[in-house]
Every structure is written in structure tokens, then in C-alpha cells.
Amino acid sequence: MSGKKKKKQKSTISCFPLKGQPPKKVARSEEETVEEAVEEIVVELEEDSRETGRKRGLSGAATYRCSFKNEWSIKWPFITLGTTSSYYWCSVCRQENSCVHQGVRDVSRHIESKRHRAKEQALNSAGSVAQFFTPPASEVKVAVAMVQHNVPFAVADHISLLYKECFKDSPTAPNVKSASTKTACIINKAVAPRIRNGLVTKMRKNPFTLVTDGSNDTGLEKMNPITVRIFDTTKVVHRFLDMCTTSGRSSGTAEVIYKKINDVLRENNIPWRNCVGLSIDNAPVNTGAKNSISGRMLKENNSIYLHGCPCHIIHNTARQAGQRFLEISGFDPEDLAVDVGYWFKGSTNSKGYSAEFCDFHGSEYMETLPHISEQWLSLETCVTRILQQYGPLTSYFKSFDEKQPRFRRLVDAFSNPLTEIYLLFFQATLPVFSPLNLLFQREKSSIFQLHGEMTTFILELCARFMKPAALLQSRQVHDIHYKDPLNQLPGEKLDVGFTTRATLNRLLEAGDLTPQEVQQFQQASLAFLVRAVEYAINKLPLKEALLQHAKFVDVQQRAECGVEDALYFVDRFHELLPFHGPREHNKVSEEFLEYQLMDIPMPQDPSTFDVEEFWGRMSSTKNKVTGLSQFARLSKIAELVLVLPHSSADAERVFSMVGLNETKTRDSLALDGTLSSIIAVKMAGPEPHCFKWEPPTPILKASKSATNAYNTHHRHPSPTPALPDEISL
Numbered sequence: 002m003s004g005k006k007k008k009k010q011k012s013t014i015s016c017f018p019l020k021g022q023p024p025k026k027v028a029r030s031e032e033e034t035v036e037e038a039v040e041e042i043v044v045e046l047e048e049d050s051r052e053t054g055r056k057r058g059l060s061g062a063a064t065y066r067c068s069f070k071n072e073w074s075i076k077w078p079f080i081t082l083g084t085t086s087s088y089y090w091c092s093v094c095r096q097e098n099s100c101v102h103q104g105v106r107d108v109s110r111h112i113e114s115k116r117h118r119a120k121e122q123a124l125n126s127a128g129s130v131a132q133f134f135t136p137p138a139s140e141v142k143v144a145v146a147m148v149q150h151n152v153p154f155a156v157a158d159h160i161s162l163l164y165k166e167c168f169k170d171s172p173t174a175p176n177v178k179s180a181s182t183k184t185a186c187i188i189n190k191a192v193a194p195r196i197r198n199g200l201v202t203k204m205r206k207n208p209f210t211l212v213t214d215g216s217n218d219t220g221l222e223k224m225n226p227i228t229v230r231i232f233d234t235t236k237v238v239h240r241f242l243d244m245c246t247t248s249g250r251s252s253g254t255a256e257v258i259y260k261k262i263n264d265v266l267r268e269n270n271i272p273w274r275n276c277v278g279l280s281i282d283n284a285p286v287n288t289g290a291k292n293s294i295s296g297r298m299l300k301e302n303n304s305i306y307l308h309g310c311p312c313h314i315i316h317n318t319a320r321q322a323g324q325r326f327l328e329i330s331g332f333d334p335e336d337l338a339v340d341v342g343y344w345f346k347g348s349t350n351s352k353g354y355s356a357e358f359c360d361f362h363g364s365e366y367m368e369t370l371p372h373i374s375e376q377w378l379s380l381e382t383c384v385t386r387i388l389q390q391y392g393p394l395t396s397y398f399k400s401f402d403e404k405q406p407r408f409r410r411l412v413d414a415f416s417n418p419l420t421e422i423y424l425l426f427f428q429a430t431l432p433v434f435s436p437l438n439l440l441f442q443r444e445k446s447s448i449f450q451l452h453g454e455m456t457t458f459i460l461e462l463c464a465r466f467m468k469p470a471a472l473l474q475s476r477q478v479h480d481i482h483y484k485d486p487l488n489q490l491p492g493e494k495l496d497v498g499f500t501t502r503a504t505l506n507r508l509l510e511a512g513d514l515t516p517q518e519v520q521q522f523q524q525a526s527l528a529f530l531v532r533a534v535e536y537a538i539n540k541l542p543l544k545e546a547l548l549q550h551a552k553f554v555d556v557q558q559r560a561e562c563g564v565e566d567a568l569y570f571v572d573r574f575h576e577l578l579p580f581h582g583p584r585e586h587n588k589v590s591e592e593f594l595e596y597q598l599m600d601i602p603m604p605q606d607p608s609t610f611d612v613e614e615f616w617g618r619m620s621s622t623k624n625k626v627t628g629l630s631q632f633a634r635l636s637k638i639a640e641l642v643l644v645l646p647h648s649s650a651d652a653e654r655v656f657s658m659v660g661l662n663e664t665k666t667r668d669s670l671a672l673d674g675t676l677s678s679i680i681a682v683k684m685a686g687p688e689p690h691c692f693k694w695e696p697p698t699p700i701l702k703a704s705k706s707a708t709n710a711y712n713t714h715h716r717h718p719s720p721t722p723a724l725p726d727e728i729s730l
Contacts, residue, residue, distance in 0.1 A: 067104030080108060093121050140179035141696040141704050144187045148682045149691045151661045154675075157184040185675060186711045191703035192696075193678035196685045200240045201269045203231055208577050208641045210278035212239070213262070213294075214652035215253065215286075216659075222672055223252040226655045227262060228684070230278070230446075232640040235617030237446045239651050241681040246672050255286050259297045273301040274576050280646035283309045304573050306547055310649040311451075312441045314540045319380075319434050322533035330525035332423045335374060337414055338383040340407050341394070342371035358393035358400075366393075381431040384424050391421060418513045422505055422522055429498025430529070433461050441648040446613055448647040449555040452548040455541050459534055465496040466530045478543060483534050492523030495530075547573075547645070553593075554639045555612060556601050564593040567638050574641060580634050592635040613643055658683055 068086040079092045087101040089108060094117055100107045111117055143160060146152075158180045168174040179187070203209075209231040216224040225245040230237055245261045247253070266273065279298055281287040288295050288309055295307050327333045345351050345368075352368075359366040367390060372383040387394065395415040398408070414420050437458045440447055459478045467481075471488035475481040482488050490496075497505075505522070508514045542548060550569040553562040567589055571578045580589055596619075604610055620636035623629065630636075662679050663670055670676040687694035696704075 067101055067107075069100055070105070073105065073108055077108070077112065091117070093117060093124060137701050137705055138696055139173065139177050140183070141187055141192065141700060142692070142694065143177075143179065144184045145192060145682060145686065145694065145696070146691045147184065148188060148679050149686045153667050154181045154184045157181045182711065183708045186707035187704045188682060189675060189678045190707040190710055191700050193681045195697070195700055195703065196240070196681050197242070200229060200231070200242060201271065203233065204229060204269075204271045204275060206275075207231055208275050208277045208574070208644055210280060210644050210646050211262070211276055212280040212646065212649070212651045213245070214282050214649065214656070215258065216656065222246045222248045224659070224672060225258050225261065226652070226659075226680070227265060228651060228655055230644050230646060230651070232644055236613040237643050239444070239684060241655070241677070241684045244672050244677045253286065255289075255292055255294045255297065258286075259294050262294075263301075273298075276302055276305055277574055277577070277641060278306045278308060278645045280308050280649045280651065282649060282652070283313060306645055308646040308649070311541065312438060312648060312650060314537075315434055315438045315441065318533050318536045318540070319431070321536045322529045325532040326525045326529040329528050330419075330423065330521060332420070334380060334384055334424065334427050335372060337420070338372035338380060338387065339374070340411055341387060342369050342383070344407055344411060345369045346371060355390075355393060355397055358397045359390070362392045362396065364390070364393060380427070381435065384427050384431070388421075388424050388428060391424075418508050419518060419522065422501060422508070425501040425504055426497050426522075426526055429501055430465075433458070442650045443648070444651075446643040446647065448548065448642065448645045449551045449553075449558070449612070451647055452543070452545075452552065453558075455543055459537055462530055462534050462537070466490055466527055478538060483531060489527065492520060492527070495523060495526055497526050551642050551645070554616065554642050556610065556615060557603075557607060559597050564590045567593055567635060570638050570642060577641060578638055585634070589634050589638075592632050596632065596635060616640060616643065655680065655684075
């Protein structure tokens with residue numbers, strides 16, 4: 002028995018430092034932590050005390066259950082609270098130590114140790130304590146830069162080694178040790194969560210627009226990414242919320258997709274009342290009259306402004322007009338552009354012969370451009386390129402005798418003198434469609450310009466074939482009698498382009514064209530313009546009251562607007578804009594009058610005026626007398642208006658980002674994991690200056706524990722470990 006006691010006493014005493022010897026290190030692990038070791042010592046001492054009947058002679062020699070004190074950080078700034086109150090973190094040694102034994106004495110003993118002093122001396126010689134934070138910050142910056150430029154995480158396995166080889170004299174490079182696993186952890190567990198949490202916090206308090214679209218049904222899972230437009234300080238930002246993946250036989254139905262979207266909002270405590278707009282494709286599952294996604298959302302909040310895809314409407318307007326031109330003339334510019342593009346695609350011999358004909362005609366050789374039928378407006382650039390090479394192309398196709406059907410079609414086309422006339426007409430007419438299409442694709446908020454630009458688009462088309470007097474009689478585009486032959490110009494006065502008309506007259510005088518062929522061209526041109534106006538008036542949201550009232554946020558149109566335009570949004574979004582009753586309406590009216598009378602300096606090019614930044618400043622403008630916010634109500638209304646969607650191009654950009662990252666060589670990205678994190682970081686990223694971005698302190702702190710969290714989660718690896726790009730935490 003006594004031998005057993007001696008053995009136990011010896012093992013207990015061995016845990017404490019002897020005089021003249023450094024304390025032994027106690028390793029922390031899942032099986033035994035420092036705190037558990039101390040508790041064992043206490044139990045053993047108590048057992049010895051009970052067995053021997055003696056009390057400890059030195060009552061103050063060992064103090065147990067001490068906790069961290071904030072005053073330690075004041076005395077030693079490099080000492081902070083650890084993972085629990087029983088531990089402290091030393092930023093000099095970059096390690097966590099226990100203070101449960103003797104409290105402040107544990108800390109002072111560590112500071113007086115040789116190890117701590119050596120690291121402190123090395124730190125002072127390197128410059129400042131801040132340099133010890135450089136490696137983690139560098140690792141985060143490199144990870145974010147890789148995401149911004151679509152670089153696979155596997156590249157990180159060599160970046161750290163490359164730094165050490167290229168910067169051997171740098172004290173920082175050897176400490177950068179972020180390979181593919183750690184890079185993925187930093188993005189998944191540090192950067193992306195902070196971005197998403199910040200977005201969710203804003204969505205709970207501020208109005209926002211949901212933007213969504215569905216992927217093609219080609220995989221096991223269907224992507225329905227949800228992105229958000231929301232006002233952030235001085236601008237409207239577009240951020241990624243969730244991938245909203247669906248699977249199974251009903252993955253593409255409105256019921257399943259809506260349930261997924263609704264679950265995301267409810268799980269994050271985001272109220273539907275804050276949703277003021279929905280940007281969605283025109284497919285029946287999205288905007289159909291019955292059982293659609295938009296119909297279900299309107300049941301949650303009937304004030305939501307539904308905006309379809311006007312880019313597709315402009316696309317279809319041009320296509321419908323081109324179809325009418327084909328019916329009369331028999332010429333389809335799309336077919337010609339496709340045939341020319343594919344004939345020269347991938348054929349060095351054909352391109353070589355074409356270059357020789359360019360030299361013969363004294364023109365510079367240029368590659369033919371392929372036309373994509375889904376992108377009808379790309380036809381403008383293809384037609385222009387064919388006209389630039391029209392002489393050499395005509396000589397090329399007339400000089401060879403190929404039997405292929407495509408070549409025979411091209412020979413017939415370039416042998417017909419009317420082909421050049423047709424191409425010149427499309428070159429002169431298609432630019433009318435481009436400005437409105439570019440407006441729909443703009444990232445900056447432009448809803449206040451939609452109604453005016455759509456009206457201008459239709460009037461420009463009408464002016465090409467209508468008499469000015471008939472056009473001026475109509476106050477609204479819906480009142481224009483554009484189909485009345487009495488209001489239309491004669492064929493010889495149609496605006497088909499100056500070069501088109503000059504070439505037409507030259508060929509007619511030379512006898513290359515007959516009067517009947519000229520008349521047929523003029524009839525086809527008129528049919529093109531009439532059909533374009535008809536389709537645009539029927540499909541564009543010209544009668545949408547919201548678009549007409551939204552013009553007041555544009556400082557250049559403020560004189561043409563009234564306070565009723567602002568009050569329209571107060572009535573429609575009454576929960577988000579609580580400015581009701583005569584008193585509040587008077588306040589809004591006073592602010593609106595001050596806004597109209599303001600002297601607002603404009604840049605030399607008014608189109609560069611930043612409306613979002615202007616209203617961001619207006620929200621913080623103070624009254625010089627009272628010191629209160631001068632435009633508190635009006636700025637809040639304007640910020641809601643600017644959040645509303647003007648296009649669905651934002652959803653298409655998300656799929657472009659997905660395509661740049663989910664490639665054939667990188668096809669294992671988890672849709673709800675790493676891929677979602679990548680899209681979230683890219684959309685909130687610091688481009689175009691990612692190298693100047695400094696990660697915030699919370700991201701740095703989270704990144705330090707990212708790898709530890711990954712290792713803990715994967716402590717027992719599966720037989721087939723995941724690739725770095727497949728990490729989903």
C-alpha cells in the first residue's frame with residue numbers, strides 16, 4: 002500500500018517544475034487537455050490528504066480554477082482571451098496556454114520564459130508586431146484573388162513554394178503556407194460566410210429585389226441561383242444569396258422552386274414584406290398566369306414589382322421584323338451570316354485564298370465573325386464585317402466551283418446585286434435596337450430611364466417610315482396610327498440609310514436592278530419597320546405606371562415630375578415607407594420642392610452623373626439650421642426606387658460566372674458548397690483592384706481557425722478523400 006502511495010506521489014510531483022528546471026510541456030489533445038491534467042492532480046492530492054490525514058503545508062502554493070482577466074490585456078497587449086476563460090492567447094508566440102493553475106502567475110511565467118523572449122526579440126528585430134499578422138492576411142488576399150480571376154484552388158499547392166523560391170530574402174514568404182485545402186477553407190469558412198451574413202443582416206431591415214433564373218436541365222441537380230439587389234450606403238449592389246438547388250422529377254416545377262426560395266428566406270428570418278421587386282425570365286413557369294413562381298410570391302406580398310426580360314423582347318422584336326422582311330424579299334441575313342462564318346471556320350486554305358483576294362482588292366484581311374442565332378443582335382457586327390469584305394468575298398465565291406450546298410448558296414447570294422442592298426439596309430437599321438438593349442444590360446440602376454428610352458426607341462422606328470405630321474399628332478405611342486397607309490411615306494422616301502439609298506440608285510441607273518426589284522426591296526423595308534413597331538408596342542411595358550413615376554429620382558428629369566410621383570411609391574409600399582397622412586405627405590412635399598430647387602452641379606457629360614451616389618449623399622444631408630436630416634423621407638423613397646430591377650441581365654451574369662468556374666477540368670465543385678462560396682465572393686469582390694483589398698479583422702480571425710475546423714471535421718477521413726475543389730463545409 003505504501004509503495005502504491007509512493008508511486009502515485011511521484012507521478013503527481015513530476016507534473017510540477019523542479020527548481021532550476023523548465024516546466025514540462027503538457028500536450029493538448031482530444032484525450033487529455035491541460036485542464037484535465039490539472040484536475041487529475043487535484044484529485045490525487047485530495048486522495049493523498051485523506052489517506053494520510055495531513056493538510057497541505059503551503060496553502061497558497063497551488064491556486065486552481067483561475068480564469069482570464071481583462072486587465073491582463075491592458076498590461077500585456079499581446080495577451081488576449083483564448084478559446085475559453087481558462088486559456089489565454091499569446092500573439093507573439095502564436096499559441097494558446099492555460100491560466101487555470103495560478104492565473105496571472107501562469108502568464109508572467111510564460112512571458113519570462115526563454116522561448117517567449119526569443120520570439121519577442123525576433124519580432125522586434127523584424128520591425129513591429131503587426132508583421133506577425135502578415136502571413137494570414139496574405140493567405141486571405143491570395144485566396145480571394147484566385148477566386149476573382151477564376152483560378153483553381155489546386156494552384157495554391159505550388160504558390161507557397163513559389164513564394165519561397167522567388168523571395169528567399171523575405172521574412173514573410175516562408176510563413177505563407179496556404180495550400181489548396183486551406184485556401185478552400187478560407188473561402189468557405191471565413192470570407193463567404195461573412196459576406197453572406199452581412200447581406201442577410203441588410204435584407205432583414207431594408208428593401209431588396211430578388212433576381213433568379215433556372216439552369217438548363219442537364220444535370221442531376223438544377224441550379225436556381227438567388228441574387229439580391231440592395232442599397233448599400235452610396236450605391237445599389239448585386240449580391241449572391243443562395244444557389245437554391247433542386248433535384249428529382251419535379252425539380253423544374255414552380256412549386257418546388259418557390260418552396261426552395263421561400264425556405265431560404267424563412268431560415269434567415271428575411272421578411273417577404275421587404276421584397277419590392279422580382280427580376281425573372283419570361284418562361285411560363287416563372288411568369289405564367291396560373292401556378293407560377295411570380296404568382297406564388299405575389300400572394301406573399303402583392304406589392305412586388307414583377308419585371309420580365311426586356312432584353313429578350315428587343316431580341317424578338319428584331320427577329321419578328323426580320324421574318325417579315327424574309328417573307329417579302331426572300332433574304333435572311335441570319336442565314337447568310339451563319340453560312341459565311343462556318344465556311345471559313347477551321348479552314349486554313351479558305352482563309353488563305355480569302356487573304357489573296359483581299360490583297361487583289363487592296364483591302365485589309367479580316368476574320369469573318371460567327372453569328373449565334375440566340376444572340377440576334379450580334380447580327381449587326383456580322384453584317385458590318387461582311388460588308389467590309391464584300392468585294393473580296395464576291396470575287397472568292399465566283400472564282401471557285403464547289404459542290405457543297407453551303408458554297409452554292411453563298412455563290413447565289415454574292416451573285417445577286419440585291420444582297421449588298423439588303424445588307425446595307427440591316428447595317429443602317431439594326432443600330433436603332435442597340436441603345437435600348439445596352440440600357441437593359443447596364444449594371445447601374447436605370448429604372449428611371451426605361452419609360453423614356455422605350456418611347457424613344459419606338460418613335461425612332463416610326464420616324465423611318467411615317468410622315469412627320471402624322472407622328473406629331475399622337476401624344477402617346479399607343480395612339481400612333483402607324484399602320485394607316487395615309488400616314489406612311491412613299492417607298493422612295495423611306496429612311497433606309499444614306500449609303501443604302503445611294504447604292505440602290507447607282508445599281509438602278511447601271512441597269513443591274515429593275516424597278517420591280519427596287520419596289521420589292523422598299524416593300525420589304527416598310528414591312529420590317531411596321532412589324533418592329535407593332536411587336537414592341539405589344540410587348541414592352543409601356544403602360545406600367547411604376548416606370549412612369551420612377552423618373553423623379555433622375556435629377557435631369559426632376560423638373561418634369563411632381564410630388565405625386567414620390568407618393569405613388571408611398572402608397573404602393575406602405576409598410577416600408579410609413580409616410581402616411583396629411584402631415585407626412587406635407588413633409589414629403591416640402592422635401593420634394595427643395596429637391597427640385599437645388600442647384601446640382603452636373604459633369605461635362607451628363608450621362609456620367611451617378612444617381613445612386615447622389616441619393617446616398619442626400620440621405621446624410623443635414624439642415625443647416627435644425628441639424629436634422631434634410632431629405633430623410635425623400636431619400637428613403639428614392640433608395641427603394643433604385644433597388645427595383647430594370648433588366649434580368651443580372652441573372653445571366655451569374656451563369657456566366659458559373660461557366661467560368663465549373664469547367665470540364667473542374668466539374669466536381671459542390672453546387673451548395675464551394676461553387677456557391679466562389680460566386681458569393683466574386684460578386685462582392687474587390688475587383689478591379691483585388692491586390693489592394695485588405696481583409697477585415699473578423700475574416701482574419703476566422704481564417705486562422707478555418708483549417709483547424711476542416712481537420713476536426715475530417716479527422717476520420719473516408720476511403721476516397723475529396724479533392725480540394727470539392728470541399729463543402
